[in-house]
Amino acid sequence: MRDINQFTITEAVKKSFRTEEGSRFEQLLHGLIDHLHDFTREQQVTHEEWMRVLMFLYDCGQISTPERHEFILLSDVLGWSALVDMINTRGGATEGSNLGPFYLDDAPRKPLGSDISDGRDGVTILVHGKVTDSLHNPLPGAIVDTWQADGSGTYPIQEQAQGQDKMDLRGVFEADASGRYWYTTVLPKPYTVPYDGPVGELLRAGNRHAWRPAHLHYIVRHPGMAAITTEVFFEKMDYLENDAVFGVRKSLVAKVSPAKDVDALGYEVAAKPDAVVEFDFILAPES
């Protein structure tokens, strides 16, 4: 291997990994090495630039904790997370969008019609819709797991020091026999992704802001169907056109309507809504 040069080194590195021929690991590793080396040759990367990239990754590592995952944030602002979401959206199903850093897998089950805002300030909204397959057949018992920021753009998990409960503004609902789900909550506000670390530095270097449009997070599941992780946004609200993490899709933007006909919907709800948001989830088969 002493005869390698800047053109032959790529094959030498790939060969040095004695991976199972054709395995997925080999495909991904070879693809990664090819792109890394091509990038380096195309850009004629200098030692200073190479070290800058490595120190950036080092700094991302130093600021990361189980609660603050700077590499996911980096993936988000480079549109990598969004691209993976897009590629993995199944035909006919609701489009996927960012999981984000605030999901907890042990949020409390709540009865349909609950209010998950605990009387927080802001606009009270009724959120409702149906969970179906792509032929509009309802999926009774589908699980709708939701979490969100409050009316000032803060997630309770971020403010535990100020006495908020990390389980606030979360709920796991089971759709009824017609696949319907409904609950009330507070309309969330836009907020910024963390920009006090290396990724924030990158945003500033590119004259980019750190704002996300207001949204509700969802994971929706049903036996035999592929679970979807997605977000619901609101028409005419800020940052829909320049979400810092590229999470918005046209199909995920819901209308917010005045609550004049709430009674006609026939839902029992714990809090009187000011407005109504309707969003239907469509799941595709698992296999």
Place this chain on the structure above:
Amino acid sequence: MRDINQFTITEAVKKSFRTEEGSRFEQLLHGLIDHLHDFTREQQVTHEEWMRVLMFLYDCGQISTPERHEFILLSDVLGWSALVDMINTRGGATEGSNLGPFYLDDAPRKPLGSDISDGRDGVTILVHGKVTDSLHNPLPGAIVDTWQADGSGTYPIQEQAQGQDKMDLRGVFEADASGRYWYTTVLPKPYTVPYDGPVGELLRAGNRHAWRPAHLHYIVRHPGMAAITTEVFFEKMDYLENDAVFGVRKSLVAKVSPAKDVDALGYEVAAKPDAVVEFDFILAPES
């Protein structure tokens, strides 16, 4: 930006960075985004694979300290460091090779002919040669900064807890009026790069060993010339054909000869050598 899809997102992300048109930052950032997104589309990366990569980077960050830089190690085993070295070698100059993690920028100045081994066990070698420009003109006063592992493959900086001095097996020499340098030391042994972290896991997953062939590290400088960072290896020794970090170049492999004609070289040396290693460094102009 709500109209983006898996094909248009790449341009949207590039545009979101309002970088100076044509700037180096823009070139590198756009190149990086293009390759990351192309890789993802080509490989149809799944959520699990995406998260595996992010957790790998997270783990690299967690094990990293100022003394243990797992990202440089990752760059090394992927041949990225070597490729950057190759691209940045100037025509006519000695080829560059890995800086590695053990360089200290405040190693002690030592007189020519010193022994930097402090009587360590092993084969004592006389290392000598000339520092010239590419027309063979000597560069008097050139600085030859060297560091190395010992006769068992360990760097003193790694063994400080066992009473070794981190400045052992290092020296900064100033070439004489003819551009010559010479000193004695112990012939280093092969050693492994750290494989107790995520990069070690990657090596094991690819059935790769962590060994590097024995080598001496150098940074050579002279006013007006581009400094070179490189390594000198030894003919017929182990791992020349499968260095874990792809540092070996044909032109960097030196001959190790029995010390029969040392007196004829006319050097004053502090220790009697068993063998002789000759290596000339060629520097190219800075601009």
